[in-house]
Amino acid sequence: MARFSNGPDHVRRRALGVDALASVDADSLREKAFSRTHRIVAGLDVVEVMAEIARPVPVGVLAEALGLPDVSADVVPVAAAYHPHVVPDAAAEAALARLVAACGGPSELAAARIGLLVQACDATAGLIGNELFAWLTGKPAEQPVLATRRRIDGEDVTVSLAGTPFGAGPRACPGSWHARALAAGVFEALRDFRLTEGEVSWISSPNLRMPAVLRVTRG
Numbered sequence: 001m002a003r004f005s006n007g008p009d010h011v012r013r014r015a016l017g018v019d020a021l022a023s024v025d026a027d028s029l030r031e032k033a034f035s036r037t038h039r040i041v042a043g044l045d046v047v048e049v050m051a052e053i054a055r056p057v058p059v060g061v062l063a064e065a066l067g068l069p070d071v072s073a074d075v076v077p078v079a080a081a082y083h084p085h086v087v088p089d090a091a092a093e094a095a096l097a098r099l100v101a102a103c104g105g106p107s108e109l110a111a112a113r114i115g116l117l118v119q120a121c122d123a124t125a126g127l128i129g130n131e132l133f134a135w136l137t138g139k140p141a142e143q144p145v146l147a148t149r150r151r152i153d154g155e156d157v158t159v160s161l162a163g164t165p166f167g168a169g170p171r172a173c174p175g176s177w178h179a180r181a182l183a184a185g186v187f188e189a190l191r192d193f194r195l196t197e198g199e200v201s202w203i204s205s206p207n208l209r210m211p212a213v214l215r216v217t218r219g
Contacts (some may be wrong), residue, residue: 001082001115003171004151010171017114018174024065026181032061033185041189041218046196049214051192053190054125058182062120066113074098078106078114079121116175126210127165128186133211135187136195147207158207192217 002013002050036057041047049200061070074095081088088096103110126144143165149156150171166173173179199215 001111003115006152013108013112013115014171014174017116018155019067020112020116021175021178024048024062024178025033026177028063029065029178030181030185030188032208033182034062034184034189036190037186041193042152044053045218047190047193047214047216049190050125050129050211051213052130053186054186054214055121057186058124058128058179059117059121060200061182061185062178063117066116068117068121070111070115071099071102071117075114075117076122079118082118119173120182120207122210123173127179128183128206129211129214130209131183132187132190133200133214133217136193136216142209144210145208190216 002010002017005013010077037053040053047053055076056072059075060070063069063071063075077092077095078088078099080086080093087164089199096114099114100106100110103113123145131141131145133139145161145165147158147160147162148167149158151157161167164172166176193216196215196217199211199213200211203210203212
């Protein structure tokens, strides 16, 4: 995966992801995120945003835009386990095997596609959760991902992202506009909802500031 590579390997692998995103229209992502979210919430009075929308909707829409089936159910466990300091369990390993098959079999291109989906999962969910909480409460939005990890010379290194939510330089997120478009589509579909009082809890992590649960009510 490009993120955990360096030198020529990083340049080559990152280019595969950048090229894949180059053909994805941000306006189309927004429209499809709105449509998918609207279908989910239709007829519902209460919605738990993080589990029901913030993760599956962006991943499903982006997968479709990349010419893949909806693999969101497999991306979620892989996203939780793909950092080099995490030992994946059997369920995550099985989910990864299905993702590799869905992306065309073992190759750097498959890894690039999986990387885009995995990195879009919690990061975009955090963007949606934090921005939605700020919108519903009138409070300033907080940056969801405060730090990230990379592997350098076989060692895990923590890199601060404070003040640069999408990173910067040669490793900046190539999908910042895509993430914003997906979030905008979700917000538009939730415009008739309000925050359910007492129904917000937060991820316990020094590197993340994002809701674990964010429940909203129509009306």
